[in-house]
Amino acid sequence: MGAVAVGSVADLARACPSCASPLEENRQAFVDTTILLTFLPLIMIGGFIWWLRRKAQQLEQPPEIAVPETLLRDIRPLPKER
Amino acid sequence: MPDDALGRPYQVPVKREPLLPNGVMGMLIFVATEVMFFSGLISAFVIGKSNAIGGWPPPGQPRLPVEETAFNTAALLASGVCLYFANRAFREGAARAKGLLLASILLGGFFVLFQGAEWVALVREGLTLTSGQLGGFFYLIVGTHALHVVAGFAILLYTYNKLAHGDLSRFTFWPAQIFWYFVVGVWPVLYWLVYL
Numbered sequence: 001m002g003a004v005a006v007g008s009v010a011d012l013a014r015a016c017p018s019c020a021s022p023l024e025e026n027r028q029a030f031v032d033t034t035i036l037l038t039f040l041p042l043i044m045i046g047g048f049i050w051w052l053r054r055k056a057q058q059l060e061q062p063p064e065i066a067v068p069e070t071l072l073r074d075i076r077p078l079p080k081e082r
Numbered sequence: 083m084p085d086d087a088l089g090r091p092y093q094v095p096v097k098r099e100p101l102l103p104n105g106v107m108g109m110l111i112f113v114a115t116e117v118m119f120f121s122g123l124i125s126a127f128v129i130g131k132s133n134a135i136g137g138w139p140p141p142g143q144p145r146l147p148v149e150e151t152a153f154n155t156a157a158l159l160a161s162g163v164c165l166y167f168a169n170r171a172f173r174e175g176a177a178r179a180k181g182l183l184l185a186s187i188l189l190g191g192f193f194v195l196f197q198g199a200e201w202v203a204l205v206r207e208g209l210t211l212t213s214g215q216l217g218g219f220f221y222l223i224v225g226t227h228a229l230h231v232v233a234g235f236a237i238l239l240y241t242y243n244k245l246a247h248g249d250l251s252r253f254t255f256w257p258a259q260i261f262w263y264f265v266v267g268v269w270p271v272l273y274w275l276v277y278l
Contacts, residue, residue, distance in 0.1 A: 018129055029132035033125035040121055044114050056101055 109257035113264045116230070120268055123226065124275060127219045134215060143216045144207035146277050147200055154196045155273050158231075161189035162266035165238075169259060172245070173252070180245055186262070187238045194231050197224070220276060227265070227272055234265045 018030035102110075131138045139145065168182035201221075209217045241258045244250040 018133070021133065023133065025132040026129065029129045033128055037118075037121055037125055041114075041118060044117065048110065048114075052101065059099070059101065 103253045103256065105253055105257040106260065109260045113260055116264060117268075120223075120226075120272075123223050124271070127223060127275065130215055130219060139216050140214055143214055144204060144209045146220070147203070148277050150196075150200065151273060151277055154193055154200075155270060157189050157196070158193045158266055158269050161186045161193065162263060164189060165259060165262055169255065172250070172255060180242070183238065183242050183245060187235065187242060190231060190235045190238065190262075194228060194235065197228055197231075223272055223276055227269060230265050230268075234262045237261055 016030070018026050021027055021030075134140055164182050164186035168179050168186060171177075171179035171182055204220075209220065211217055211221045237258045241250060241255055244254060
């Protein structure tokens with residue numbers, strides 16, 4: 001019964017008024033905005049994850065220890081063992 | 083290393099700074115949803131504009147004040163720049179942070195008032211929400227942005243009040259800045275699409 005209904009009643013759905021528009025500019029605007037709304041959230045989420053990972057890597061770097069100049073002055077190369 | 087009362091080696095607790103403060107994280111998610119909301123409005127406008135018969139703007143409709151709004155756009159951008167320098171001064175602990183934040187708030191207030199005056203003139207000329215596609219889109223998109231400016235204005239006022247009392251933390255200031263930068267950043271896009 002379902003197959004009969006699909007075969008005899010169902011027709012192509014025209015849910016998108018812009019897709020069948022005779023105006024080229026209108027069809028192009030529909031494509032452009034579809035691309036924008038598809039990729040914008042992906043770019044935002046991807047950019048956010050990338051930025052968080054970079055920030056986490058920076059935090060994991062060991063902090064540099066400041067060595068006083070007076071200590072650095074006393075450093076000499078070790079004498080060679082004979 | 084000294085031991086604790088139970089003889090275990092004593093360990094110094096290390097408090098790590100969070101990767102991202104909760105307020106900043108919440109504001110970033112909110113702004114992301116706002117970006118999508120404005121993208122939806124812009125998409126509807128672009129498709130409606132391309133579908134208009136007789137060109138855009140539709141004939142017989144009042145012209146939008148392009149030059150005056152360009153001046154107002156500059157005021158809003160200047161507000162964003164003031165906020166940027168206010169943040170720099172705040173981080174350095176400089177007293178001029180207060181003045182710069184106040185300048186940012188005043189410029190934001192000027193933008194809202196100027197737009198209000200512009201709307202009154204447009205309504206007098208016959209451009210209303212129901213006068214046609216131009217009026218409908220104009221008041222929906224620009225009005226939604228104006229609501230955001232008012233909200234951002236209130237947030238900046240709250241921030242200024244905290245700064246004036248000396249209890250503003252960077253974790254409060256940062257989310258406020260994110261929201262205001264969004265409000266300032268989205269406006270040139272709307273101006274370019276709706277007015278030009």
